[in-house]
Amino acid sequence: MDQDSLKLKVARAALDIVQPGLESGTVLGIGTGSTANMFIDLLGEVAHLFDGAVASSEASAERLKSHNIPVYDLNAVDRISVYVDGADECNEALQLIKGGGAALTREKIVAAVAKEFICIADESKWVPVLGAFPLPVEVIPMARSHVAREIVKLGGDPILREGVVTDNGNVILDVYNFSIAQPLAMEARINGIVGVVCNGLFALRPADRLLLGTADGVRDLRRPASSLDS
Numbered sequence: 002m003d004q005d006s007l008k009l010k011v012a013r014a015a016l017d018i019v020q021p022g023l024e025s026g027t028v029l030g031i032g033t034g035s036t037a038n039m040f041i042d043l044l045g046e047v048a049h050l051f052d053g054a055v056a057s058s059e060a061s062a063e064r065l066k067s068h069n070i071p072v073y074d075l076n077a078v079d080r081i082s083v084y085v086d087g088a089d090e091c092n093e094a095l096q097l098i099k100g101g102g103a104a105l106t107r108e109k110i111v112a113a114v115a116k117e118f119i120c121i122a123d124e125s126k127w128v129p130v131l132g133a134f135p136l137p138v139e140v141i142p143m144a145r146s147h148v149a150r151e152i153v154k155l156g157g158d159p160i161l162r163e164g165v166v167t168d169n170g171n172v173i174l175d176v177y178n179f180s181i182a183q184p185l186a187m188e189a190r191i192n193g194i195v196g197v198v199c200n201g202l203f204a205l206r207p208a209d210r211l212l213l214g215t216a217d218g219v220r221d222l223r224r225p226a227s228s229l230d231s
């Protein structure tokens with residue numbers, strides 16, 4: 002089965018989980034990327050059942066609106082019941098690398114607010130150790146060189162993502178050759194570099210549930226009680 006078919010399967014599986022809870026007053030959190038787009042398109046079929054969504058990017062907001070799903074500013078919302086989003090990598094603790102679509106900061110904010118975070122991904126995203134996918138780091142433009150030097154000290158190879166400006170007006174450094182054995186510690190460490198807005202490690206707030214599309218069907222994985230960091 003090809004990758005897009007697996008993405009569609011997990012998007013459908015997420016809707017099957019979310020739909021019974023949709024009612025007047027429900028506001029969902031919606032992620033960014035091709036898998037999240039498939040979920041948005043399916044959600045359009047049940048738009049009449051719930052109030053609307055908070056989007057993690059301008060692109061997702063536009064797609065939601067194209068399905069007549071109202072989009073709310075996060076500051077106008079008390080509660081997000083479920084956040085549904087894809088990932089670039091995931092491990093068995095349901096820690097993630099995200100930000101391939103440059104939306105990591107808003108994704109992390111919406112995930113932090115949501116009661117439950119359901120990650121939807123095809124099996125190509127499953128890894129034993131995070132870091133084969135270059136780690137996105139959103140950076141204030143004037144701090145780009147400083148942050149890059151600090152990341153080199155941590156052992157990574159940062160490369161500016163050419164031609165990309167985030168929805169927040171910042172730039173992205175993609176960090177290659179990072180083998181992230183301790184995601185919690187690494188997330189905090191990178192956040193501590195002055196000029197970093199956010200990094201794409203989701204270890205402090207991992208997914209609660211991962212729907213992983215495989216050739217044998219959709220695996221429904223729950224976050225284990227403890228993390229893998231020692």
Ligand SMILES: O=C(CO)[C@H](O)[C@H](O)COP(=O)(O)O
Nearest residue numbers: 034035036087100101102104
């Ligand atoms: O983090 C993201 C965007 O910033 C996406 O969730 C991630 O890049 C996965 O994208 P796709 O579903 O297209 O494979």
